[in-house]
Amino acid sequence: MNRPIGGYLNVSGEMKMNERDVRADFPLLERYRELAYLDNAATTQKPQCVLDAVNEYYLGENSNPMRGLYDLSVKATQAYENARESVRDLIGAASCREIIFTRNATESLNLAASCLGRAIVNEGDEILITVSEHHSDLIPWQTAARERGAKLKYLECTAEGEYTVGALKAALSPRTKIFAFAAVSNVFGRANPVAEFAEVCHSNGTIVVCDGAQSVPHMKTDVGALGVDFLAFSGHKMYAPMGIGVLYGREELLEQLPPFLTGGEMIEYVTRDAATFAELPHRFEAGTVNAGGAVGLDAAIKYIRSVGIENIEKRERELTRYAFDRISGIPHVSIIGSPDPDDHHGIITFTVEGVHPHDIAALMDRDNIAVRAGHHCAQPLHQFLGVASTARMSLAFYNTEAEIDRFAESLSGLRRRMGYGE
Amino acid sequence: MENDLYGEVLLDHNMHPVHKHALPTATCSHQGINPSCGDDIVLSLEIDGGRIINGSYVGSGCAISQASADIMLELIIGRTVDEALHLKALFTAMIDGSITDSELEELDEAMALQNVSHMPARVKCAMLGWKTLGFLLNEK
Numbered sequence: 078m079n080r081p082i083g084g085y086l087n088v089s090g091e092m093k094m095n096e097r098d099v100r101a102d103f104p105l106l107e108r109y110r111e112l113a114y115l116d117n118a119a120t121t122q123k124p125q126c127v128l129d130a131v132n133e134y135y136l137g138e139n140s141n142p143m144r145g146l147y148d149l150s151v152k153a154t155q156a157y158e159n160a161r162e163s164v165r166d167l168i169g170a171a172s173c174r175e176i177i178f179t180r181n182a183t184e185s186l187n188l189a190a191s192c193l194g195r196a197i198v199n200e201g202d203e204i205l206i207t208v209s210e211h212h213s214d215l216i217p218w219q220t221a222a223r224e225r226g227a228k229l230k231y232l233e234c235t236a237e238g239e240y241t242v243g244a245l246k247a248a249l250s251p252r253t254k255i256f257a258f259a260a261v262s263n264v265f266g267r268a269n270p271v272a273e274f275a276e277v278c279h280s281n282g283t284i285v286v287c288d289g290a291q292s293v294p295h296m297k298t299d300v301g302a303l304g305v306d307f308l309a310f311s312g313h314k315m316y317a318p319m320g321i322g323v324l325y326g327r328e329e330l331l332e333q334l335p336p337f338l339t340g341g342e343m344i345e346y347v348t349r350d351a352a353t354f355a356e357l358p359h360r361f362e363a364g365t366v367n368a369g370g371a372v373g374l375d376a377a378i379k380y381i382r383s384v385g386i387e388n389i390e391k392r393e394r395e396l397t398r399y400a401f402d403r404i405s406g407i408p409h410v411s412i413i414g415s416p417d418p419d420d421h422h423g424i425i426t427f428t429v430e431g432v433h434p435h436d437i438a439a440l441m442d443r444d445n446i447a448v449r450a451g452h453h454c455a456q457p458l459h460q461f462l463g464v465a466s467t468a469r470m471s472l473a474f475y476n477t478e479a480e481i482d483r484f485a486e487s488l489s490g491l492r493r494r495m496g497y498g499e
Numbered sequence: 500m501e502n503d504l505y506g507e508v509l510l511d512h513n514m515h516p517v518h519k520h521a522l523p524t525a526t527c528s529h530q531g532i533n534p535s536c537g538d539d540i541v542l543s544l545e546i547d548g549g550r551i552i553n554g555s556y557v558g559s560g561c562a563i564s565q566a567s568a569d570i571m572l573e574l575i576i577g578r579t580v581d582e583a584l585h586l587k588a589l590f591t592a593m594i595d596g597s598i599t600d601s602e603l604e605e606l607d608e609a610m611a612l613q614n615v616s617h618m619p620a621r622v623k624c625a626m627l628g629w630k631t632l633g634f635l636l637n638e639k
């Protein structure tokens with residue numbers, strides 16, 4: 078099909094998602110027309126243009142970027158560096174030197190924790206994180222704190238998943254070197270006031286590490302306006318292939334960090350006993366990079382741009398409101414977090430009284446509805462909330478009201494199917 | 500399709516467990532946990548002269564973990580330790596998909612869990628009671 082990427086803007090530039098089948102951009106959704114894919118916070122589906130771009134890279138540009146002195150390698154290097162520029166532009170970073178490609182948000186956060194830990198955390202210092210952090214933004218800090226003899230402290234939220242500036246101020250001390258938190262929680266779906274948090278932290282001399290895994294795919298992100306020092310996210314949650322992620326870091330901070338992984342491509346000069354390291358950002362990209370993945374991310378960013386991040390945000394808000402409406406009346410169902418749908422950003426985590434979340438997911442699977450169940454890599458949060466596990470439905474702009482209707486219908490029948498009376 | 504796994508036997512053991520209670524006469528007990536699901540049971544047995552004369556479990560978890568533990572106790576109470584270990588081997592074989600039809604008969608109501616063999620994510624749930632049993636019996 079010869080269709081421009083995300084070509085469903087009407088003449089006035091407004092997106093008419095309901096008039097045109099945006100799902101046609103996503104071959105997997107076309108293949109499984111009966112499937113209601115509601116696990117987008119785990120990973121999104123990939124549009125054809127992303128698949129094509131990756132394919133084209135391997136068909137016409139593949140070689141080891143940076144290593145060759147021949148034309149093909151120059152092409153690969155260009156494709157890879159173009160992707161970096163695309164990411165820089167997407168998040169409003171000042172320079173491509175601030176964009177490090179990783180495998181995923183997890184690797185990005187490990188890089189930040191390991192390098193920052195060694196650079197600025199000393200015995201008796203404190204690292205602050207929130208109680209709702211994903212394990213990927215929690216274990217690396219546990220490790221860094223242990224290795225540096227520092228204390229790991231937790232900021233706690235309200236039952237509705239809100240973190241206040243007041244609570245943050247109270248939790249910061251003169252020894253708090255780092256505050257790491259998710260811009261949007263993968264359980265509550267709630268957005269934190271990132272810019273305010275960053276300001277409070279900076280006036281305390283605290284470095285701000287933001288986990289953007291659930292925010293960058295769904296809302297406009299500008300690292301300058303947010304004021305974060307580091308931002309981590311994954312390509313695969315924003316329509317790109319798996320295996321490519323990003324760590325943004327402010328240049329003057331990155332310059333001060335020790336290396337993360339070491340080896341090829343990240344050095345300048347090596348003798349038997351020592352090495353000098355390459356310039357930013359290559360210093361943090363040891364070994365052969367995932368150029369195909371970066372090209373896929375580049376295509377995904379172009380796709381997002383063609384749809385418009387504002388349109389994505391708006392459509393996802395509409396769908397979230399619709400889902401809330403449909404779920405709210407169902408007896409024995411509780412939504413975790415805020416009662417206001419606009420606090421959820423496409424993520425609705427819930428429980429059904431008397432039905433274990435794994436049974437919820439298994440029964441919904443029978444109805445061809447994909448939802449997640451478990452602790453969503455946030456065990457300390459589940460302990461804090463006093464629930465062993467929960468179920469989660471999460472939306473992307475390509476979901477439909479009809480899918481949400483099917484979800485709601487399945488949800489209403491769960492208790493009966495498990496043997497409860499009406 | 501619907502009742503493949505969540506059939507009457509499983510739902511009934513989940514909603515109305517027979518052996519879910521404390522066991523003051525227990526001679527041994529052990530906790531079994533699936534950290535990834537939050538399934539959590541404590542299995543208690545009263546063993547006398549190599550025979551399991553009574554047993555119970557308490558805890559919480561998904562329907563599969565709870566019903567499987569209840570069905571297991573139904574099967575093993577009154578049996579010798581060796582017979583119980585034999586049943587555990589059969590149940591494991593059923594989940595692995597390597598059981599014969601005649602062996603399957605021996606598992607009686609536990610056959611209700613046969614379809615777990617097609618659901619890798621739920622194998623741990625179905626095995627939780629049996630794994631805990633194995634721990635208790637091999638310890639003796």
Ligand SMILES: Cc1ncc(COP(=O)(O)O)c(C=O)c1O
Binds near residue numbers: 261
């Ligand atoms: C908030 C948050 N942080 C980090 C991650 C980790 O992402 P990845 O598994 O792609 O590294 C996830 C995804 O599961 C997430 O939701």
